[in-house]
Amino acid sequence: MLKLNRVLIVLLTFTMISCSEHTMDEITETTDLNPLAEQYVKLALMVGKHQDYYIDAYYGPQEWQASAEKLPLAKLALMADQLIVAIEETEPESTQQLRADMLLVQTRSVKAFIDQLNGIDLSFDEESMALYDAKSPDFNEQDFDRALADLDKLLPGDGDLNIRMEQFKSEFVIPVEKLDSVFTAAITESRTRTKAFIELPENENFTVEYVNNQPWSAYNWYKGKSFSLIQVNTDQPIYIDRAIDLASHEGYPGHHVFNSLMEKHLVNQNGWIEYSVYPLYSPLSLLAEGSANYGIHVAYSHEQRLAFEKDVLFPLAGIDASKVELYYQIQEVLGRLSYAGNVAAKRYLDGEINRAEAVAFLMKYSLSTESRSNQRVSFFERYRAYVINYNLGQDIVNNYVESRAGDNIEKRWQIFADLLANPKSASMMLVR
Known part of the structure; x- marks a missing residue:
């Protein structure tokens, strides 16, 4: 029951905040990735209220964008943490494994950006790993001098x-x-x-x-x-x-x-x-x-x-x-x-x-x-x-x-x- 309860916690949190139309019974029966994916979209849209160019493109339900609130960053961080736990504890079918992996890494990135907005300082390399799942290789002047020659x-x-x-x-x-x-x-x-x-x-x-x-x-x-x-x-x-x-x-x-x-x-x-x-x-x-x-x-x-x-x-x-x-x-x-x-x-x-x-x-x-x-x-x-x-x-x-x-x-x-x-x-x- 731990896995389902964790999922229910994050879903109920988003339901109360984003005025989802799911009823309690509908949420209880949800065990796939779709409800978590919906909460990810709503979370990202709410983070976008704190930074004008965070959302580069959106073509989902217009009512989700219209109803996205500018909640306190601490609240958004909690919601992101709960969503990460819920995604981690799902057991998707093999055909959905890549989807689950990407949803997890994308949500972790959202959480890292919330932390940055909340004043947590990251070095360049820490930021690139947290947001983009990658770090630039180390180069110095000597590497470039050969090209200049x-x-x-x-x-x-x-x-x-x-x-x-x-x-x-x-x-x-x-x-x-x-x-x-x-x-x-x-x-x-x-x-x-x-x-x-x-x-x-x-x-x-x-x-x-x-x-x-x-x-x-x-x-x-x-x-x-x-x-x-x-x-x-x-x-x-x-x-x-x-x-x-x-x-x-x-x-x-x-x-x-x-x-x-x-x-x-x-x-x-x-x-x-x-x-x-x-x-x-x-x-x-x-x-x-x-x-x-x-x-x-x-x-x-x-x-x-x-x-x-x-x-x-x-x-x-x-x-x-x-x-x-x-x-x-x-x-x-x-x-x-x-x-x-x-x-x-x-x-x-x-x-x-x-x-x-x-x-x-x-x-x-x-x-x-x-x-x-x-x-x-x-x-x-x-x-x-x-x-x-x-x-x-x-x-x-x-x-x-x-x-x-x-x-x-x-x-x-x-x-x-x-x-x-x-x-x-x-x-x-x-x-x-």
Whole structure:
């Protein structure tokens, strides 16, 4: 009886607070995951009342969102603890084990975020483990210096690498007046490539907006019913390689596809209501960002990407394609500096360096301009350890898919699509 009583405690707690329509008899008879999943959704929505951008997407019952109260954080922490115990003590059928595991890790993440809102300080690594089920590997300046030495040989000219990089990349900026036509061509191609391997909902669609004054370069706001609003920030120059990056990351086979598949398979077909809410600071984000970055390489081989950009995107943007090979040689080396951003974020948020020092670190080791580096630090300040989800997430998803698919392109797409439709957290993806 202990297991059932624990479940009843958490369900009754939520019933009294969220005005659930379940009667006492109905709750007593409930032993599956559905009631616990419902309480998870309601808990997440209530936490969202304490932080404006905690809920990234929601397409569950509107009355749940409308009735979500801004309860004291101590009360929400108690509710989260009770829900964790109840999930831990369920014995789901084998077909529901992954669902139970994800519900548990997601709820633990909600509890960790409540604790942070309640003033509990976590280091960068502690926060990333608590919220995203992963920790960024340790890198230092020596790891990045080797890449800088290689860039010094590749970049034209002499002197400061940052200045030379900016001068070289300035030839590859998409003119603002041509941005929409270039981005539209990129997203159309990415969509075609994705639909050749993944069956998408018939009504899936999106709208693109160009915005300013944001700490991110682009954002997908998933609205439900397979519709997304994709916003592209034009504060900083957008380079030609970013067209495919953004089209694939935000659209196909990235965030738009990920959310559409979750809604289609998990919410609509399976009735797993917990996937109707997407807390931004959660293990789902590592998969979302990691798969969106890795998806670029699933959709395009290096040769395919080079050919499409050289033949289609460069002419649309009015950019000379004669240096495209050198451009991508440099981009490949820049990829080895990816974790420099994690190092800067960790040191800055842990109080080891100040803002000016974080900007200087990014200028040297990410080779970004002062303006772009300041924008990046603003991202750290708002989203904190979320930064690990892009590069570490990509590496984890890459290893998960490639280790199972090898060089088989169709199998790679199959495993990738299955992962999007049946999400796993970082620790689950690391287990063979």
